[in-house]
Amino acid sequence: xxxxxxxxxxxxxxxxxxxxxxxxxxxxxxxxxxxxxxxxxxxxxxxxxxxxxxxxxxxxxxxxxxxxxxxxxxxxxxxxxxxxxxxxxxxxxxxxxxxxxxxxxxxxxxxxxxxxxxxxxxxxxxxxxxxxxxxxxxxxxxxxxxxxxxxxxxxxxxxxxxxxxxxxxxxxxxxxxxxxxxxxxxxxxxxxxxxxxxxxxxxxxxxxxxxxxxxxxxxxxxxxxxxxxxxxxxxxxxxxxxxxxxxxxxxxxxxxxxxxxxxxxxxxxxxxxxxxxxxxxxxxxxxxxxxxxxxxxxxxxxxxxxxxxxxxxxxxxxxxxxxxxxxxxxxxxxxxxxxxxxxxxxxxxxxxx
Amino acid sequence: xxxxxxxxxxxxxxxxxxxxxxxxxxxxxxxxxxxxxxxxxxxxxxxxxxxxxxxxxxxxxxxxxxxxxxxxxxxxxxxxxxxxxxxxxxxxxxxxxxxxxxxxxxxxxxxxxxxxxxxxxxxxxxxxxxxxxxxxxxxxxxxxxxxxxxxxxxxxxxxxxxxxxxxxxxxxxxxxxxxxxxxxxxxxxxxxxxxxxxxxxxxxxxxxxxxxxxxxxxxxxxxxxxxxxxxxxxx
Numbered sequence: 001x002x003x004x005x006x007x008x009x010x011x012x013x014x015x016x017x018x019x020x021x022x023x024x025x026x027x028x029x030x031x032x033x034x035x036x037x038x039x040x041x042x043x044x045x046x047x048x049x050x051x052x053x054x055x056x057x058x059x060x061x062x063x064x065x066x067x068x069x070x071x072x073x074x075x076x077x078x079x080x081x082x083x084x085x086x087x088x089x090x091x092x093x094x095x096x097x098x099x100x101x102x103x104x105x106x107x108x109x110x111x112x113x114x115x116x117x118x119x120x121x122x123x124x125x126x127x128x129x130x131x132x133x134x135x136x137x138x139x140x141x142x143x144x145x146x147x148x149x150x151x152x153x154x155x156x157x158x159x160x161x162x163x164x165x166x167x168x169x170x171x172x173x174x175x176x177x178x179x180x181x182x183x184x185x186x187x188x189x190x191x192x193x194x195x196x197x198x199x200x201x202x203x204x205x206x207x208x209x210x211x212x213x214x215x216x217x218x219x220x221x222x223x224x225x226x227x228x229x230x231x232x233x234x235x236x237x238x239x240x241x242x243x244x245x246x247x248x249x250x251x252x253x254x255x256x257x258x259x260x261x262x263x264x265x266x267x268x269x270x271x272x273x274x275x276x277x278x279x280x281x282x283x284x285x286x287x288x289x290x291x292x293x294x295x296x297x298x299x300x301x302x303x304x305x306x307x308x309x310x311x312x313x314x315x316x317x318x319x320x321x322x323x324x325x326x327x328x329x330x331x332x333x334x335x336x337x338x339x340x341x342x343x344x345x346x347x348x349x350x351x352x353x
Numbered sequence: 354x355x356x357x358x359x360x361x362x363x364x365x366x367x368x369x370x371x372x373x374x375x376x377x378x379x380x381x382x383x384x385x386x387x388x389x390x391x392x393x394x395x396x397x398x399x400x401x402x403x404x405x406x407x408x409x410x411x412x413x414x415x416x417x418x419x420x421x422x423x424x425x426x427x428x429x430x431x432x433x434x435x436x437x438x439x440x441x442x443x444x445x446x447x448x449x450x451x452x453x454x455x456x457x458x459x460x461x462x463x464x465x466x467x468x469x470x471x472x473x474x475x476x477x478x479x480x481x482x483x484x485x486x487x488x489x490x491x492x493x494x495x496x497x498x499x500x501x502x503x504x505x506x507x508x509x510x511x512x513x514x515x516x517x518x519x520x521x522x523x524x525x526x527x528x529x530x531x532x533x534x535x536x537x538x539x540x541x542x543x544x545x546x547x548x549x550x551x552x553x554x555x556x557x558x559x560x561x562x563x564x565x566x567x568x569x570x571x572x573x574x575x576x577x578x579x580x581x582x583x584x585x586x587x588x
Binding site for chain 2: 224227228231233234235236257258259260
């Protein structure tokens with residue numbers, strides 16, 4: 001008989017949701033997390049507020065995790081790094097280093113939820129000078145400033161008067177090798193633009209973009225209010241280069257709508273960095289023999305109709321380890337992965353009355 | 354047709370503060386919040402716009418400039434673009450419910466109220482029509498049918514203009530038996546029109562844009578108002 005425990009690797013929102021689902025169905029979930037805290041990137045990178053509802057990140061995560069923390073069906077292994085795997089559907093043996101000691105865990109099915117990492121703009125081919133200029137930031141850097149309610153120029157501690165976001169940094173770029181859209185950055189930039197206008201009302205905010213991708217309700221929940229209520233300036237056209245002029249940043253680009261090149265001075269520039277597979281995602285693909293796509297995300301096999309099954313029976317993947325995903329995607333996929341993982345170990349067994 | 358050049362700050366001789374003052378005047382208009390939301394740059398307004406087919410004119414550019422609050426550009430457009438609109442409001446089909454046409458209405462009013470030189474130039478050719486409407490209460494009149502001025506009105510224009518009063522009397526409604534006005538305007542109606550133009554500030558607008566026209570109109574109006582028993586001065 002198959003082992004009926006489900007092993008979940010990664011304690012971000014997808015891992016948490018999957019563990020909750022398994023536990024609620026009365027089965028045992030082993031949740032493995034390499035850090036000493038759950039919450040994944042939103043927690044580790046100190047996101048100020050979630051997209052799209054601008055809810056306080058910590059509050060929302062705490063509420064999400066609460067029902068799971070004291071649930072006897074969830075065995076959370078903090079500070080645990082998976083180092084290898086063997087076995088097959090129904091009987092996986094997963095090795096890990098837990099608090100310095102080597103351990104082995106057994107499970108009937110595995111859900112990989114190891115997520116993404118933010119694109120490192122130091123790797124880009126365009127000349128945005130992330131490592132040269134103090135006032136060039138990434139979305140994650142900006143989250144920390146917004147969370148601390150101290151949105152100031154890193155170079156001199158002054159409150160900025162003009163800032164801009166540059167979209168699609170590390171995404172939709174054949175030169176970099178990431179041809180895909182990272183899906184969330186338009187929404188996050190617009191969310192941050194609203195937060196900047198709330199915290200620093202005197203600051204002019206520009207967003208330079210290729211297309212704004214604000215699907216579904218993000219349109220009326222973030223994009224429209226940003227433009228109509230908070231007067232964020234959306235300028236269609238990308239910046240090609242950032243250079244220093246005095247103590248300002250000179251952003252060069254084209255204002256395509258107005259049919260003119262632009263050179264504008266900014267106090268801060270925020271690069272809307274996209275998603276790449278995390279180290280953990282790449283390692284899990286290797287340990288479990290999971291097929292990866294050309295960007296090294298884990299490839300799911302069912303096209304649009306099955307977003308969690310992999311080429312290895314009994315191993316499922318959920319969230320941003322399969323490609324760019326927002327919170328809604330990640331949580332939805334995690335629920336599906338929990339259902340399919342349990343189904344894979346319960347199949348052909350009679351349901352007990 | 355002149356090309357609209359927005360690549361440079363054409364009116365750099367006008368201070369930013371003055372441009373901002375005019376923009377603020379437009380934004381303070383009661384209609385503003387119902388005619389401007391935000392612009393996608395989708396171009397549906399340009400697609401629907403008859404003027405855009407014949408002039409270097411773009412309602413999208415207007416909506417975009419005011420939406421971005423680009424003070425210099427708004428001033429340039431207020432001078433060089435708003436008079437190219439035919440005010441047909443086909444652009445009202447905007448998915449964000451903007452009305453570039455009504456934004457233009459407001460910008461035109463600000464331009465006129467503040468006596469912008471370009472507004473004066475744009476309206477110069479309309480002085481005769483404004484005089485006719487405001488002094489008589491009717492628009493094009495039969496005696497404006499001059500063969501030399503309107504050769505395109507056909508080969509019978511000479512014959513018709515020579516016996517205008519006869520032709521007019523051939524029309525069944527008695528109110529059309531007129532030559533100097535398009536129709537018979539009742540005395541009470543014209544007095545009410547004068548009072549409305551006086552009280553709603555229309556005369557102040559005319560004064561700001563064409564002082565000569567203003568003075569001629571005042572002469573006509575003051576006399577007839579006095580005859581009707583109203584003691585009104587226009588300055």
